[in-house]
Amino acid sequence: MTFLFYIFAALALIGGIGVVVNKNPVSSAFAMILSFLGLAALFIQLDAYLVGILQILVYAGAIMVLFLFIIMLLDIEDEEGRRFGFFSTAGAIVVAGGLLLVLSGVLKRFEDGDKVLKPLKAMADAPSDVRQVGELLFTTYWFPVQIIGILLLVSTIGVVVLSKRELR
């Protein structure tokens, strides 16, 4: 269990680093898929089966295919040998490192952070998480679901308008 966690966490992090350092956008996209697969495995390790599958279906499946499609449609070449800007790289490392430093300080003081991952015995008898999440979606959260539906409709119309009109 524990070594699986480290393997998949490393997969997610290496994929993430791959997105940033790869010069070729197509390689970046594939590294991103790798990162999402590691992340989905972590979700499943946390007993969130529905969300893990959704992560693979929606992110690794739909979203990354859309990215690859656009990258290949626009026929973007590598950033031909150009180094990343010195200042932006240094600044990014400083800012991201500072963020990590602050975060590690917060995690160190976080009392509930030492909770150990124990198997949940109640989950064996309870309905599956698909059913639980579905019931919440259609009872407690019925209104946000409607809003999300409208959001999807609006974004669909927006995409059609954006890609149809000649921008000038």
Next chain:
Amino acid sequence: METGLTLNHFLAISGALFAIGFAGVLIRRNIIVIFMCLELMLSAANLTLVAFSRFNTTEAGLPDYNGQVLLFFIITVAAAEVAVGLAIIVALFRARQTTDVTEIASMKN
């Protein structure tokens, strides 16, 4: 089966992934890769939600499924965002023939 994994393990991975995505947004110049790094940051936040949902068990001894519902919404919004964002990038590319953010500086000055 007892594991040595704690909530902090998952939160640390999530934070590291978020920091990587953030650094990517600052470093990269290709707007599509910047957009991918934004998606990476969103997924890192997702991991935090799932971890809290799993460790914050209800009285029945089940994970708190409210967190997973929120994650469902985040995934939906991310999908909508990607569709619109990529449409904007395609429109931008048609107008400028570039995806390099340093060359798209008409709003500067």
